[in-house]
Amino acid sequence: MNAPPKLLAISSPGGHWIQLTRLCERLEDRYSIIYAMPNTLFNSAATLGGRKVYSITDVSADDKWRLIPCTLQVLYILLKERPQAILSTGAAPGAVAVWLGKLLRIRTIWVDSIANVRQISRAGRLAQKQADVFLTQWEHLSDGQSVLFKGAVL
């Protein structure tokens, strides 16, 4: 029997991470999932639930210089783990992963956070052209082609 395909799941901490892990719970029987998230003081084994989580440098719209370490770390994870696909719920670290995934020809899937009701998130707009599959969790934000609605975490 073949080993399950590897999936890299990557997001910011907080709500993005909660949404990501709730989706990954439904995929864990079908994939070998590797996680990456900016590490904070408040993450303990309990939050991570025994998952293998790479710690990366956090980056946001307010501190663009951190893009460099973050990009290098995500690149290292991708080269080392060679996942078949990347899944992200945002924000900026996910956009970094999607850009690198495009470069390395790894399939990328973006799920825009359900918190973005009125418009696609800023990080989402940065990832949109690069992502192979771009999903919103709001039907009214879908155009049925480049932005799809296929369900939501709630």
Next chain:
Amino acid sequence: MIFVAVGTQFPFDRLISYVDAWVGQNHEQGVAQIAGGEYLPQHLRWERFMPATTFNQHLQAAELIISHAGMGNIITALENHTPIIVMNRQHALGEHRNDHQLDGLEWMGKLPGVYTASTQDELYALLDRRHELQAASAAPDSRRQALADFIDQAIRT
């Protein structure tokens, strides 16, 4: 016990001070997670940040959760079957980078077990009828499964 949590990214002094004053007036017990806030509660027990195990203990002990309008706490409250009141951060007051928490308030209020307030009056009105607030019975599931199944399919094609 009331548990107030504002996430880890930004402070939310307005919410903490409203709840602190209410708890003082009503002789209730509460715990607050205040992040980098400048306002230090007089009546609530508080910590800036807490490890996930402590956070979860407070969450499980709480009869009511009060939070900024962030998805993490909303999903966690739903999963714990505890009613949650959320108040949106305001961009104009420097409480967040944009107003997406305000944009989300309307639909959040339609989720079972989630109550929304955008002002102190609305928050206090909800707190005054706190014993009537209902928790969600079960987290909605079919939309989540549909999304996970589509992601699975999208990876394989």
